[in-house]
Amino acid sequence: xxxxxxxxxxxxxxxxxxxxxxxxxxxxxxxxxxxxxxxxxxxxxxxxxxxxxxxxxxxxxxxxxxxxxxxxxxxxxxxxxxxxxxxxxxxxxxxxxxxxxxxxxxxxxxxxxxxxxxxxxxxxxxxxxxxxxxxxxxxxxxxxxxxxxxxxxxxxxxxxxxxxxxxxxxxxxxxxxxxxxxxxxxxxxxxxxxxxxxxxxxxxxxxxxxxxxxxxxxxxxxxxxxxxxxxxxxxxxxxxxxxxxxxxxxxxxxxxxxxxxxxxxxxxxxxxxxxxxxxxxxxxxxxxxxxxxxxxxxxxxxxxxxxxxxxxxxxxxxxxxxxxxxxxxxxxxxxxxxxxxxxxxxxxxxxxxxx
Numbered sequence: 001x002x003x004x005x006x007x008x009x010x011x012x013x014x015x016x017x018x019x020x021x022x023x024x025x026x027x028x029x030x031x032x033x034x035x036x037x038x039x040x041x042x043x044x045x046x047x048x049x050x051x052x053x054x055x056x057x058x059x060x061x062x063x064x065x066x067x068x069x070x071x072x073x074x075x076x077x078x079x080x081x082x083x084x085x086x087x088x089x090x091x092x093x094x095x096x097x098x099x100x101x102x103x104x105x106x107x108x109x110x111x112x113x114x115x116x117x118x119x120x121x122x123x124x125x126x127x128x129x130x131x132x133x134x135x136x137x138x139x140x141x142x143x144x145x146x147x148x149x150x151x152x153x154x155x156x157x158x159x160x161x162x163x164x165x166x167x168x169x170x171x172x173x174x175x176x177x178x179x180x181x182x183x184x185x186x187x188x189x190x191x192x193x194x195x196x197x198x199x200x201x202x203x204x205x206x207x208x209x210x211x212x213x214x215x216x217x218x219x220x221x222x223x224x225x226x227x228x229x230x231x232x233x234x235x236x237x238x239x240x241x242x243x244x245x246x247x248x249x250x251x252x253x254x255x256x257x258x259x260x261x262x263x264x265x266x267x268x269x270x271x272x273x274x275x276x277x278x279x280x281x282x283x284x285x286x287x288x289x290x291x292x293x294x295x296x297x298x299x300x301x302x303x304x305x306x307x308x309x310x311x312x313x314x315x316x317x318x319x320x321x322x323x324x325x326x327x328x329x330x331x332x333x334x335x336x337x338x339x340x341x342x343x344x345x346x347x348x349x350x351x352x353x354x355x
Contacts, residue, residue: 009081009084027064127178139153140171221261224243230286284303
């Protein structure tokens with residue numbers, strides 16, 4: 001089985017310091033396991049812990065911090081890596097390791113996991129991606145030689161770590177940088193770019209479960225590609241992206257029952273295009289999380305109050321860590337899907353114009 005080895009962060013002699021619990025000043029508790037650590041080590045290599053300890057959160061005053069959501073074996077590998085033990089990435093652990101590292105904001109490990117996965121990436125770029133069950137569907141995109149825009153849909157099996165053709169009808173036309181989502185048993189494709197890769201479309205279509213025919217519905221108010229999408233209360237929210245080399249700041253939502261789009265009263269407050277961005281649903285709210293210059297920002301939308309609020313850096317880190325999918329369980333496939341989305345090569349991005 002192929003593997004990728006990452007050299008430990010501290011000198012190997014530091015591991016003895018961890019094993020002997022010398023000068024440890026915090027205990028991380030996961031299930032029945034306890035890890036006697038040093039705050040400066042955790043904060044040095046994880047911005048999640050840095051935010052926890054520096055921003056006067058409740059945990060910063062505690063000697064024992066319980067993290068219920070994590071896998072203790074994977075966390076042990078990461079902690080050992082901090083203290084100088086080489087970290088091995090394999091097909092067996094890459095998925096949960098990538099998610100754990102992402103939740104804890106350990107970006108060097110996330111990058112290495114992506115490098116490992118990229119060797120198994122599809123022979124295309126600028127595609128849309130969506131996790132359904134244990135598979136990640138990849139829609140359209142551009143061939144690696146930048147010649148053709150594709151209609152095909154392929155699937156990545158996260159259990160077998162392999163690609164295959166998806167058992168779905170091809171896209172209605174060649175398209176790249178589209179945003180797919182699943183809403184009320186319908187598979188939607190939103191926006192993207194066709195033949196002219198610099199110009200976005202506002203077209204929206206869906207595929208019924210078991211059907212081989214795509215149906216077009218009302219278009220968006222704003223044409224966009226490379227946008228983020230999420231579903232909350234059977235409404236589809238779409239935001240950001242770009243069109244004809246102009247950045248798009250607006251958000252809008254689609255009501256499938258009335259086939260109508262509505263622009264929201266909020267726009268993305270960035271001066272530079274995000275390095276990456278995702279839209280997630282947590283605790284009945286939308287959370288737009290975006291990175292700029294290696295700093296993570298988060299804005300939360302409450303649909304009941306119809307208000308957006310900016311989360312603090314520490315709250316953003318905790319939110320990212322605590323994000324769960326349906327039934328109060330981690331959905332590793334969906335999180336891995338986000339890795340594909342936020343890391344996909346966007347050859348159409350132009351950082352000089354804002355719309």
